[in-house]
Amino acid sequence: MGIVALFFLMSIAPSVAVDTVKKPIMPISKGETLYVGGTGEGNYTSIQDAIDNASDGDTVFVFSGFYYEAIRIRDQINLIGEDKNTTIIEGEKRHNAIILYDHYITISGFTINNTNDWANDCGIEIQNAWGTHTTHNTITGNIFKNQRNEAISVYESSYNTITDNLIIKSGGISTGSYCSYNVISNNTFIGSGISVWGSPKYTLISGNHITKGGITVSRGLNNAVRNNVIENGNNIIITWDTTNNIVENNVLISSGTIILDESTNSNVRFNTFINSKGITISGNKLDYWNTHEIENNNINGKPICYYKDENNVAVPSNAAQVIIVNCIKGSVRNLNISNVQYGIQIAFSTYIIISLNSCKNIIYPAIRCYTSSNLIITNNLIKNNSRTGISISGDSISNKIEYNCIIQNMNGIEIGSKSSLNIIRFNSISGNQNYGVYLSGSKNEVSKNNFEQNKMGLFLDFSYNNLIANNNFIKNSKFHASYKVDYKKTQDNKWKRNYYDDAFLFLPKLIWGRVRTRYSWMDPSGDISYFYRNGINFDWFPRIIPFKIDTAQECDID
Numbered sequence: 001m002g003i004v005a006l007f008f009l010m011s012i013a014p015s016v017a018v019d020t021v022k023k024p025i026m027p028i029s030k031g032e033t034l035y036v037g038g039t040g041e042g043n044y045t046s047i048q049d050a051i052d053n054a055s056d057g058d059t060v061f062v063f064s065g066f067y068y069e070a071i072r073i074r075d076q077i078n079l080i081g082e083d084k085n086t087t088i089i090e091g092e093k094r095h096n097a098i099i100l101y102d103h104y105i106t107i108s109g110f111t112i113n114n115t116n117d118w119a120n121d122c123g124i125e126i127q128n129a130w131g132t133h134t135t136h137n138t139i140t141g142n143i144f145k146n147q148r149n150e151a152i153s154v155y156e157s158s159y160n161t162i163t164d165n166l167i168i169k170s171g172g173i174s175t176g177s178y179c180s181y182n183v184i185s186n187n188t189f190i191g192s193g194i195s196v197w198g199s200p201k202y203t204l205i206s207g208n209h210i211t212k213g214g215i216t217v218s219r220g221l222n223n224a225v226r227n228n229v230i231e232n233g234n235n236i237i238i239t240w241d242t243t244n245n246i247v248e249n250n251v252l253i254s255s256g257t258i259i260l261d262e263s264t265n266s267n268v269r270f271n272t273f274i275n276s277k278g279i280t281i282s283g284n285k286l287d288y289w290n291t292h293e294i295e296n297n298n299i300n301g302k303p304i305c306y307y308k309d310e311n312n313v314a315v316p317s318n319a320a321q322v323i324i325v326n327c328i329k330g331s332v333r334n335l336n337i338s339n340v341q342y343g344i345q346i347a348f349s350t351y352i353i354i355s356l357n358s359c360k361n362i363i364y365p366a367i368r369c370y371t372s373s374n375l376i377i378t379n380n381l382i383k384n385n386s387r388t389g390i391s392i393s394g395d396s397i398s399n400k401i402e403y404n405c406i407i408q409n410m411n412g413i414e415i416g417s418k419s420s421l422n423i424i425r426f427n428s429i430s431g432n433q434n435y436g437v438y439l440s441g442s443k444n445e446v447s448k449n450n451f452e453q454n455k456m457g458l459f460l461d462f463s464y465n466n467l468i469a470n471n472n473f474i475k476n477s478k479f480h481a482s483y484k485v486d487y488k489k490t491q492d493n494k495w496k497r498n499y500y501d502d503a504f505l506f507l508p509k510l511i512w513g514r515v516r517t518r519y520s521w522m523d524p525s526g527d528i529s530y531f532y533r534n535g536i537n538f539d540w541f542p543r544i545i546p547f548k549i550d551t552a553q554e555c556d557i558d
Contacts, residue, residue: 066090104135167190200221281323378404459484498541
């Protein structure tokens, strides 16, 4: 907590301290100064009136007070408040407080409070002027409070600097389409963050302190996110075909993860996660996984290990998180992984052995395998994970999940719809809150497992030509096994010699499921919905006593 407090005080204190200087130093200007408020002879009572009478290069200085205005700036001026804590533009939940339509405008020294009525309104908006790309505006040293949407919005505008602002209970800062070379630095956010979208280029997001918020960069090129602190907040997200972005020297404290989602060529380095969730990669193309440079990142002092395009990978036993991409052969063993977004991520790889690891208290799959084959996942303890213990998805074939303790997760094992020829055997699958095994891929084998005290033991979701044999189904609360199939394939799965603690002696076991019929209707949203009927599969010769299964290790179910 000492580190957290230090970051918080260093970041917040300069922004909220009362400005004791009566008249801040004016920006260098060749123009005149027009005064608003105060007691001076000839001072304006309206900020907008002063702006309308100003010319390029002039400064409009506003004395402390409340100003109930919606301000529009169409000249290259400096708009300066006497004291950011007491010079207040009160929006009264009306439209944008200030809109900038020109270049080289500076706004500093105000509290902008309670603006926004319509969906796209904000505190300050920088936008193009009559089709002209605006540039080189500066918003610095302001306080934004109670903006329903963004505190600051930049649209079709470049070379702007947004720095040293305090943003409280507002929507943060966003830049939209056709924005380049903007700088968002040294701002403090409480309850919001930064969103840079619409093909941004060369944006620098640096030195910001964000509490209960995050940073998102989407569809961008050559942007940099560096030296930021995110505390008790969300994620840094690089998404939607972004490329050549830098994410470095950020500190995430009790926060989320750095997410590379359908992005390429990111350089992610020297980031520190303190009680935070690490790095996540997603996307259905190899380029989304293996074009990055990811190095020297750590979680609580333990390294995040990223390997790509290698043979014979050997992961050190102190790894906090593992990502293996497009590798052939390797070993991930004896790791103790906990409290991350994903534990072990394997993508587009073959012949990797994942063994003797402990994966606990992980949010998404503890072990996630995407479009990989001939993996062996064996003798691992997969326990108390928020979603799924082991996930096999994409075009993953011929993998083996065996001799694992998969206990007390939301779901134990999930096999995706495009994954086939996988073998699940000799596992103890117990105490999972939802499914023990959720199977949507076809041509898989589920054999010699203990399904015990799950809510639902095994569920086949339009999954066909699977063999389910010699498993024990004991004390699963809702059902031991069930399925959903199309009416043309009602008997395509084979149930053979399983033990069910509710079966009748010497009688076939009825496996109840749902059959999608050929009859359908269009629902109000335009989607096609089908009628279903009840269906029955049979395990013709179920076992009378449980099958003796050697799961190779004792599972700690307590």
